[in-house]
Amino acid sequence: MGDDATAKRRGSYKSSELVRGRLIDAAIIEFATHGFEGSSTRAIARRADAHQPQINYHFESKEALWYAVMDRMMEEVDEHLDNDETEIKAMIEHLIRGLVRFAAARPELNRMMIHEASAPSQRLTWLIETHIRPRYDLFIAGWIELREAGVARDVPPELAYHLMIGAASLLHANAPEVEQLIGITPSDPATVQAHADTMVRLFLND
Amino acid sequence: MGDDATAKRRGSYKSSELVRGRLIDAAIIEFATHGFEGSSTRAIARRADAHQPQINYHFESKEALWYAVMDRMMEEVDEHLDNDETEIKAMIEHLIRGLVRFAAARPELNRMMIHEASAPSQRLTWLIETHIRPRYDLFIAGWIELREAGVARDVPPELAYHLMIGAASLLHANAPEVEQLIGITPSDPATVQAHADTMVRLFLND
DNA sequence: GTCTATAATTAGATAGAC
């Protein structure tokens, strides 16, 4: 170790990971804005300051890049929603506030979700079975427990997930519309705070 | 009148309007599913049982077709939300139930809105100024009045519109996901009813 | 690993016969 070959391998490896990461970052923006079909690998590469064929080098295909993007987004959700509360009401309140904060910080996930969830597809099936169902099951179990404890308002479990995510995310997913229509910046900390407070009031009993 | 030329003109006119309507119907589905850039005029024409150049004949361009689609969708919203209630609480309850019913019947509008509202564009600006702002202004004026009357729950006016639409529409915009994940059909009358009931409970005081 | 060149396919739009 320490010879030229090792140094070169290390250097190349590091550089490769950097480009790979930049391509994922760029793809998140493009896929969220234009959808999978509407995004071009050239635009992704340009945004990542890379060349278009590097996508096929670092990933198997445009589709493989999309899967890598989703894996990354889901890691980020989990970091945002990480929860060490033990009391049940504090936990759900923490979750609701986390949902709003994440929607504001990363509107791209909700945008991508709507693009993909609009029609059945292999990508949607993979997304549901790999990433969504485990998280959904946890959420629903918690919601039912909260309903029984009288903490949650009267929202049927099979509707709760999408009502809550819809109310938490549209303001941020549609941020460009909101800014032009209403004149507020949805990602402003004060707006996020007011939004989270409102969500807690709406979905939890006093 | 009544001569061959007139008959032919009449026949052609009727046929032309029919094709034009079918192209708009088809474009609604395609634009909602794949976004503007992701939709191909060939796919739209195929779905309308027409030929691809007929789009450029009946509309100036793919973009002109998109504008015609939005005009049509907005006409449909207004029909769905048409309201002859006079009492203020009955009016907002009618509106909320109408929002849910429309989202279920025509998930395409909400899908298109998210596609377009994700990034600034000429299309988004036109959509806001032509169609959204007048309806938004009416909604907000009503919401403020309701807040003062103590009928509406404590949701700030600048958040109310997107919270309500988000909660009303995501379940239906993401219907394919919901069916696979939860196993319910969001457009089922019983589900729509339960969804509307829940929305009224969430956003209005008892 | 990068980057130029390019192959193969598909896109939106148009020409012109009917």
Add this chain to the structure above:
DNA sequence: GTCTATCTAATTATAGAC
């Protein structure tokens, strides 16, 4: 108004020099 054929430009992916 319709429909075939086609133009130009853009797309994903690959070949091969470096």
